[in-house]
Amino acid sequence: MPAAGQEAGVPDTVTEFLLATFPDARDEWLARIDNGEIVDEHGRAVDRDTRYMPTRFVYFYRQPPPEVPVPFPVGVIHRDETLVVADKPHFLATIPRGAHVLETALVRLRRDLDLPDLVPAHRLDRMTAGVIVFVVRPEHRRPYQELFASRQVHKEYEAIAPHDPSVAFPRTVRSRIVKEHGVLTGREEPGEPNSETRIELVEHRAGRGRYRLIPETGRTHQLRLHLCSLGLPIEGDNFYPRFRRVPGNEFTDPLQLLARRLAFTDPVTGRERDFRSSRTLNW
Numbered sequence: 001m002p003a004a005g006q007e008a009g010v011p012d013t014v015t016e017f018l019l020a021t022f023p024d025a026r027d028e029w030l031a032r033i034d035n036g037e038i039v040d041e042h043g044r045a046v047d048r049d050t051r052y053m054p055t056r057f058v059y060f061y062r063q064p065p066p067e068v069p070v071p072f073p074v075g076v077i078h079r080d081e082t083l084v085v086a087d088k089p090h091f092l093a094t095i096p097r098g099a100h101v102l103e104t105a106l107v108r109l110r111r112d113l114d115l116p117d118l119v120p121a122h123r124l125d126r127m128t129a130g131v132i133v134f135v136v137r138p139e140h141r142r143p144y145q146e147l148f149a150s151r152q153v154h155k156e157y158e159a160i161a162p163h164d165p166s167v168a169f170p171r172t173v174r175s176r177i178v179k180e181h182g183v184l185t186g187r188e189e190p191g192e193p194n195s196e197t198r199i200e201l202v203e204h205r206a207g208r209g210r211y212r213l214i215p216e217t218g219r220t221h222q223l224r225l226h227l228c229s230l231g232l233p234i235e236g237d238n239f240y241p242r243f244r245r246v247p248g249n250e251f252t253d254p255l256q257l258l259a260r261r262l263a264f265t266d267p268v269t270g271r272e273r274d275f276r277s278s279r280t281l282n283w
Contacts, residue, residue, distance in 0.1 A: 010052065010054065011052045012051065012052060013048065013049060013050055013051060013052050014033075014038070014046050014050045014051070014052050014058055015029070015030070015033060015046075015048045015049075015050070016052065017052050018033075030048075032060060033046060033047060033048055034048075037060055037061070038058055038059070038060045039058065039059050039060075040056065040057070040058055040059075041056060041057045041058075041059070046058055065099070067099065067100065067101065067102055067103045068103070068248045068249045069103060070089065070091045070092045070103050070251070071251060072089035072090070072091065072092065072251075073089065074086050074087070074088060074089065074092065074105050074108050074109060074112075075087030075088075075089075075278065075279075076109075076113075077131065077275050077276075077277070077278075078275060079113070080136075081136060081137070082135065082136055082137060082140050082266075082268050082269065083133060083134065083135065083136060083144075083273075084109060084113065084115065084118060084133075084134040084136060085131060085132070085133050085134070085262075085275045086105055086109060086131075086132050086133075086134060087129075087130065087131060087277050087278060087279060088105050088124055088128075088129055088130060088131075088132050088259075089129055089279070090127060090128070090129045090251075090254035090255060091126060091127065091251055091254065092104065092105055092108075092126065093105070093126040094106060094120055094123045094124055094126070094132060095120060095123065099248070100126065105120075105132065106118065106119070106120060106134070109134060115136060117136070117137065117138050118134050118135070118136060119134065119135050119138075119141055120132060120133070120134050120135075121133040121134065121135050121141075121144040121145050121147070121148050122145070122148040122153075122218075124259055125220075125221070125255075127236075127237075127238075127254065127255040127257070128157075128255060128257045128258070128259060129254070129257070129258050129259070129277070129279050130157070130258045130259025130260060130277040130279060131259045131260070131261065131262045131275050131276065131277050132259065133148075133262065133275070140268055143267035143268055144267060144268075146267075147264060147267050148218075151216070151217070151218070152264060152265070153262055153263070153264040154214075154261075154262070154263040154264065155214065155215055155259065155261070155262055156212060156213070156214055156259075156260045156261040156262075157212070157213040157214075157215070157223055157257060157258060157259055157260055158202075158210065158211070158212060158213070158257075158258045158260045158281060159210075159211045159213055159223065159227060159234045159256055159257045159258070159281075160208060160209070160210055160211075160234065160235045160256035160281050160282060160283055161208070161209055161211060161227050161232040161233060161234045161235060161256070162207060162208060162209065162231075162232050162233070163201070163204035163205075163207055163208055163209035163232075164230075164231060164232060167230055167231070167232065169199060169200055169201035169211075170198060170199065170200040170201070171198075171199055172196060172197070172198050172199070173196070173197050173199060173226040173229065173230070174193040174195065174196045175188045175193055175195055175225070175226065175229065176188060176189055176190065176191040176192060176193050176194050176195070177194060177195045177219040177220070177221070177222060177225060179219070179220045179221065184239065184243065185221070185239050185240065185243055186219070186220055186221045186225060187225075188225055188229060194217065194219065195215075195217045195219040195222045195225075195226070196215070196216040196217050197213055197214065197215045197216065197217075197222060197223060197226045198213070198214040198215075198216070199211055199212070199213055199214075199226065199227070199230075200212040200213075200214075208235075208283075209232070210281075210283055211227070211232075212260075213226075213227075221239065221240070223257060224237055224239065224240050224255075224257070225240060228240040228241050234255060234256055234257050235255075235256040235282070236253050236254050236255040236256050236282075237255055237257075238255075254282075256281045256282055257281075258277060258279055258280075258281055259277060260276060260277050261274070261275065261276045261277070262274075262275050263275070
């Protein structure tokens with residue numbers, strides 16, 4: 001018999017609803033309820049006797065799978081009352097996203113430096129190493145983030161890629177890059193350019209070159225695509241020219257791309273800032 005005021009077929013409790021909806025996870029739901037991991041819309045823990053109400057919400061937090069530790073430290077180039085400038089290793093994401101939460105530069109620095117309000121002023125790809133700027137105080141976030149967004153920062157990257165004597169340097173590469181949401185790789189297509197990179201050959205030997213890349217824009221995978229478009233894909237690149245899947249515990253073949261230098265006029269202090277990575281590529 002349904003409880004007073006309860007329609008036939010409607011469960012009496014939240015527990016009954018969850019077990020009927022997810023019958024293959026009975027033990028998991030009971031354990032979550034008993035551990036207080038399910039709450040109502042007011043944050044109150046749901047127990048086994050909490051009444052089911054069709055128009056109300058309950059919430060739970062999924063436990064992420066264990067992350068593979070990235071076995072490289074985050075270096076700190078500079079720290080003051082406004083900025084932390086890090087020297088990020090390859091394979092470490094900048095911020096939590098997808099499968100990478102704890103193993104990110106942001107989470108590590110917040111924990112290790114005891115700076116819970118730390119946020120990045122910009123980002124680096126997980127596979128790119130080098131200089132990245134974080135903002136210490138919430139009131140300073142906008143000036144620094146706008147500095148990067150408005151392209152008032154001088155950036156220099158270094159890359160190792162094949163050397164082709166038929167490709168002349170220095171040169172500027174401009175193209176239209178399209179990166180669709182949910183698609184891992186980007187592509188170049190005809191149309192008005194939205195990306196620009198100056199590329200210089202620093203030195204070469206045995207068919208390999210060391211390049212300096214100075215981007216004027218900041219499209220996703222811009223440097224990787226621009227070198228690849230010249231027939232010179234960056235060593236260790238598993239995205240271009242062809243995508244190949246790499247296991248999450250594989251750390252032996254890093255992308256040979258490094259954010260070598262960042263320079264800018266500090267929007268808060270007015271000082272000239274110039275930060276350089278101490279990391280090296282496989283040269």
